[in-house]
Amino acid sequence: MRTYRISEAARLLAVSDDTVRRWIDHGVLSTTGASPVEISGDALARRAVELAATPVEPGDVLSSARNRFTGLVTRVQVDGIMAQVDIQAGPHRVVSLMSAEAVADLDLQVGSLATAIVKATTVIVEAQRSA
Template sequence: MPASYKISQAARLLGVSDDTVRRWVEQGALPVTDSSPAEIPGDALARRAVELSAAAGDPTDVLSSARNRFTGLVTRVIVDQVAAQVDIQAGPHRVVSLMTAEAVRDLGLEVGSLAVAVVKATTVIVETPRP
């Protein structure tokens, strides 16, 4: 069964207000399911996340420190016999994971699925804008 998200969930995943998501639905920028309450199909939400990320550009004008857990939507899954590539759009961040095809099947990953990319790194770079 394809993933779908309530308006409040979609808003959190996209980093916008519930009202913004409702406005996008009214404008036809996001489709909704026929269910009550209305939900947004995961694949449509994934496409919107990619559009917003592309429009956001380089976010170097903000103070930030990346975290090790990136919650987002799966925007692409490429699977062959043994290996797979999974792209996750977590707000303005695109995270790409290489894993086994078996792991993709076991996790049920598909475009529009909710996923968390967990990054284990020995080096973390923190940047701030120049004064």
């Protein structure tokens, strides 16, 4: 089973190293008992699922889409009637192509808080080879 250092776990869960340490101290996230501290991949996966099931921003809108990435707008490039908007959501960069009119209506600017909602029919998964 693959294990992760605290800094790797924090990056994958989009939280700080201190948050991961607090979770370990409070028994929310288990470790392998190794020194330096290691977190097993299955424990990290369980925590990721728990976090994903916790609504980050409760609202009045219901949606069938489950892939929601809330983050900061890092780039807005308007070219004629179309625009490209980049959102940095933790370790994830999400790029959306939309109309320039939608960018104006949503008042999207660098530094704005935005949520990218992804609904797709195909998901391709890659894994790194074990050494």
